[in-house]
Amino acid sequence: MSSIRPDLLRGTLDTLILKTLSWGELHGYGIARWLEGQSSALQIEEGSLYPALYRLEKRGWISSKWGTSELGRRAKFYSLTRIGREQLVEETDRWRVYTQAISTILLADARP
DSSP: OOOOOHHHHHTTHHHHHHHHHTTOOEEHHHHHHHHHHHOTTOOOOHHHHHHHHHHHHHHTSEEEEEEEOTTSOEEEEEEEOHHHHHHHHHHHHHHHHHHHHHHHHHTOOSOO
């Protein structure tokens, strides 16, 4: 299976991060590995991940605190805020409508 182009992922990375954090706090590396583990088509690059985490934190959708990783290293751990949970619901609904619309068009068997 081919990987998803980075430009396509960029528009959905915020939502994917929110979903990842809906199960609990994680550091950046853990977020990337979890997402990549869910789909071999995803490759999360640091150059995309960390700006997205900064952007989400600035919006108040996630919060962060310093802690120690499972390898004993200092790491910044991120967690979903109440506003972030609300945003995840909104973004998930928006994604469902969008994907249904695109699927309807791509799977159409009639010419205009």
